[in-house]
Amino acid sequence: MQSYQALYYPFIHFKDEQWLKLAALYWDKIARIVPHDYPTADSDTVKALSPCIGTVRPDWVPPDFAQAFVDFLSQHGGRLRERYGLHLREQWPELGETERAPRAGGPSGNDRRLGYIFYEKIDNDVRRALDASGLASTDQRGERWVGMHPRLAWVYMTALAEQLAAHQGLCPLTDETRDHLALSSLSPERLAQALLDDVELVGTEPTPLEIESTLVSVAFKAVVPANLAELEPKKIMAFREKYPQERIAFQKAAADLLKGGEWLKSIDNPAVLEQRLRDEYDKHWNTRLQDLREQLRDCGIDAVLGCFNLKAVLPAGVAGAMAGLALHPVAAGAAGLAVGVMTTLRDKRKQAMGALRASPVSYLYRMEQDLAPKDLWGRVKHGTQRFALGI
Structure with a gap:
């Protein structure tokens, strides 16, 4: 049976609070990767939802994670430098607003062309290997933020989250619309495929978790229309506490609906995937709701x-x-x-x-009655x- 406790990545702070509200209605617990030496600056919404938000420390990852990354850099450092070396940063575009880290907690680096990772999330051996390969460096703000090409940062954080999630019995979950990579094997070959393959990975087939999350989002938005921004977090918490058995039954219904849905994985356009899941919702759940x-x-x-x-x-x-x-x-x-x-x-x-x-x-139905605007x-x-x- 799938665990309904999730691990949020790639950021420390939640980037999209409306996404978090939907996630809190579905997942039993949502953990996030928070370093020991990092003081969070959570919004009132996140604080109100704190009973269902947990913490995972980056140093809980098994030691072989760092060794696998060092081996990968040792084998492919030259090719990686040709594509992701910091000496090329002048050629890289600045990250758009939607691609940057959340504003909470303050800026994570000076260069808007780079992706930044808090130092505690990177093992010392990995940091030395990245630095030696010319792939990363600490920011001018100090030693706390390590800057690198955004794609390299994304692949690293995806791999870290998957390894932590696997060892904590959690499901890795993100609110980002970037490519969702399956890196659980953490082999140098898989990492090389993600970073060096000529095939563009954006738009590859979605993971089962991504499909399920999209389905749930479609269903929840259908019964709580145009109300998510105003929906008070304390009302969400009261709703969760009042109907835990109904939430469990709905989680099972979601899993059952997606059984045999292999055809959904062939859809490589997120908008098309959402529309097909909306069709499935109308055919199965909306009919049952009526x-x-x-x-x-x-x-x-x-x-x-x-x-x-x-x-x-x-x-x-x-x-x-x-x-x-x-x-x-x-x-x-x-x-x-x-x-x-x-x-x-x-x-x-x-x-x-x-x-x-x-x-x-x-x-x-309970959500429609309790949470929809009246x-x-x-x-x-x-x-x-x-x-x-x-x-």
């Missing part, structure tokens, strides 16, 4: 919530007594009416809870639902 709404309407939820017409869900005798109560409260038997009403609503609640427990998309009438209906049926 069915769940119908089942809950059959339990009388809409009658109770939409027009406050209890007669639509109460037996004829009790409904008649309600009319009598309006004219002759005592004669109608108020106590008996109350028992009849409560018994009926209790039965309806059982039916509704049964439908929710049986549905693999109950988590989406007008005043929607809030009244939602509050009445909680009171009348207790769900």
Whole structure:
């Protein structure tokens, strides 16, 4: 069974807070690689989500990781220098705003053409080998940031994250749209393929984790439309704590939906992949979500919530007594009416809870009810639902 604890990379701070909110709704835990000597400068959003955010130290990586990189540099240092040597930096373009590290924590280096890695994330032997090959150097700001070609930095951080994740039982996860490389073998040949092959790796087939993350994003955005930026982190945390079993069921539903989806891996365009997953969502989950709404309407939820017409869900005798109560409260038997009403609503609640427990998309329904934006009438209906049926 797949672990639903993730390891974020390549940065220390989360780059996209809306991405983090979606991730927090799905993943049980999201760790990040934070060096011992680095003080984080988290936003209020990240602080509010801190109960589901963990820390992994870069020195937890096995020793053979550094040795594999040193061997790789020893074998391919000359060819790497021809492509990634710092003597060529004048020819490299500046990184765009979306390619740079998050602003939190301050700047990581002076040269906008370089990618920077905090010194604790690079073993001393690896740093010496990089420096000797002319592939990296510390920044003018001091010894804390090591600058190199952005692609070399990306491949190194991907490899580090995969090795740490493998030894911590985590899934490597990124909010970057750059190429997602499978480097788990960490062989010099695989690293050489990533950095020296003539085949451009951008746009290669997506990993299963990337496909799953895109599917989840499509599903969540469908039920919480245009509300993610305003969605309060504390509300996300309360939602997680309230519906852990529904989240587990939805995680399984996502894995089941993608079983046999090998054809998805052949899609090399992210926009096309998202559209195909949107089609899958509409065919499978959106249909089930509509069915769940119908089942809950059959339990009388809409009658109770939409027009406050209890007669639509109460037996004829009790409904008649309600009319009598309006004219002759005592004669109608108020106590008996109350028992009849409560018994009926209790039965309806059982039916509704049964439908929710049986549905693999109950988590989406809960999200739609709890997290989607509501007008005043929607809030009244939602509050009445909680009171009348207790769900």
